[in-house]
Amino acid sequence: MRILKLKKADLYRFLEVIYKEADIWAPQKKGDKFVFDRVDDFSKIELQTTRTIIPPKKIMVPPMFNMFDFNEAGYKEDFSHISKKILFGIHPCDIHGLLTLDKLFIQEYPDPYYMGAREKTLILGLSCWPDEHCFCKSTRTNIIEEGYDLFFTDLDEFFLVWIGSSQGDDLVKLAPDKFDENLSDKDIQAYIRWQNDKEKAFKTEIDFVTxxxxxxxxxxxxxxxxxxxxxxxxxxxxxxxxxxxxxxxxxxxxxxxxxxxxxxxxxxxxxxxxxxxxxxxxxxxxxxxxxxxxxxxxxxxxxxxxxxxxxxxxxxxxxxxxxxxxxxxxxxxxxxxxxxxxxxxxxxxxxx
Ligand code: SF4
Ligand code: SF4
Known part of the structure; x- marks a missing residue:
């Protein structure tokens, strides 16, 4: 797995480049809360969110949609709600949420609507910081090792960017000049410090073993x-x-x-x-x-x-x-x- 460095100032430039590939959806403010919505203005993307009101499952399975039209002659499936999307800013717990849905809707009972949306959606994860309600450390979903195309860890000055799939790699290749393969010891130390500080920041713990x-x-x-x-x-x-x-x-x-x-x-x-x-x-x-x-x-x-x-x-x-x-x-x-x-x-x- 390759890990690259992206300057903070280059994030929006990178998103502008990949926006040509598909609509970008990302967390945006709604009142005092956050929602995943289609991005029309990059300055409205919120990088410091905790949870959105509704998780990104709404993009894979909308709250209401038409499965098919039917008449006496038969039926015709309706996939019109599915389109190519890039989902940016999804946190590790929500990526684990999608992996949980994958078990049901891909492995156990293949669902063409879910699978269609999943195949057309690129997942660009983003690190987060726990508030008083977060307890993903207890469910071991604070760390993500699969289920994303790119994952951005925000280290204040820059992002460390994990490439999780060939599609993620293809996105990076659209703007190769924005990414740096050479990580210094200082960069790696900054990541270790951030990881240790985050571990200590959780205020809610639940013993799921019992x-x-x-x-x-x-x-x-x-x-x-x-x-x-x-x-x-x-x-x-x-x-x-x-x-x-x-x-x-x-x-x-x-x-x-x-x-x-x-x-x-x-x-x-x-x-x-x-x-x-x-x-x-x-x-x-x-x-x-x-x-x-x-x-x-x-x-x-x-x-x-x-x-x-x-x-x-x-x-x-x-x-x-x-x-x-x-x-x-x-x-x-x-x-x-x-x-x-x-x-x-x-x-x-x-x-x-
Ligand atoms: S547990 Fe709370 S959120 Fe769930 S149905 Fe009851 S009142 Fe509503
Ligand atoms: S904390 Fe657990 S049970 Fe509650 S909404 Fe999140 S995933 Fe569901």
Whole structure:
């Protein structure tokens, strides 16, 4: 693997060159938060972001899209939402999120829509710095060794650029004068210092090794009911999670012989309709049962199949859930700690 050096001032010049190849999408400001969006103005790219509201899974599988048009004669697949893109500024945890989706949508159940978008998207990763919600060190997704075409580590004065694929190498060849192969000892020391400082900067840690057993041992613990009572069943935790992948399909038909459409939309196991079957029976009517399903998948079931949690430590559920139900508070409750979260306070109010 080749590692090159790029001067800070040359980043936008490099992006200008590769912009001719495909649309660039990157983190940009939206109010006081960040979103991945198509770049029209390079000065709007945010290099110092933590998490975006929605992870880049929205580029591979949009929240809603038409799978195919159909009529009496047959159907025609619709790939019109897929186009060539360069995704710049994606952090290691979100690259791990895509690698998790790859397991399902490429290896287990090949999904032509996901695979089509994945093939047409180049991944240009960017290093980041943890805030109080990040815990990717605990999920070991703070380091990335695969899944990118180029990866930029921001060392203040310059970037170290890892080339992760032949397509990444081709991008570099479009602007060879901007990159330097000669790294000095000083450059390497700057990288080692940055790496050590980042390791120490994490404020949230979770012991994922014990989680599968605790999920089993605490399956009937009272806190599940308390969390379920507080849960708003809004589904936001799934929408923002880079590894959540459930979806629903529904047909849209029209009068006058127009072709129908099969629409695919993101779904969440925390929503009441998720476990509803024909006849109106619902196997998980109670919100606590739906939360247990979500956390069983994240902390236990995925570990037994793949040897790691289906959580990449991005902190989005922590930043998003309006009542404080998230991997951190559930992990603390599983460990038997007194949790200082809105859902816990609510249950204390009710029992007063
Ligand atoms: S469970 Fe929460 S912290 Fe883990 S990947 Fe999903 S949103 Fe991020
Ligand atoms: S856990 Fe939080 S984010 Fe998820 S559905 Fe319940 S209230 Fe919404």
């Amino acid at each position: 989680m599968p057993d605790l999920m089993e041992l605490k399956y009937k613990a009272p806190f599940w009911q308390e969390a379920g009572d507080a849960c708003l069943a809004c589904g936001s935790c799934s929408m923002v999670c880079p590894t959540c992948n459930c979806y629903n399909v529904a047909d849209k038909t029209f009068l006058g012989g127009k072709p129908g459409k099969r629409i695919r939309t993101w779904d969440s196991c925390t929503l009441p309709e998720y476990s509803e079957v024909a006849g109106g029976e619902n196997f998980r009517e109670d919100k606590s049962d739906r939360l247990k399903l979500w956390y069983t998948h994240k902390l236990q079931a995925y570990v037994s199949k793949y040897g790691k949690p289906s959580c990449v430590g991005c902190g989005r559920c922590i930043a998003t859930c309006p009542v404080g139900i998230n991997v951190k508070t559930i992990a603390r409750a599983l460990e038997g700690e007194e949790v200082d979260a809105f859902w816990k306070k609510m249950s204390r109010e009710v029992t007063k």
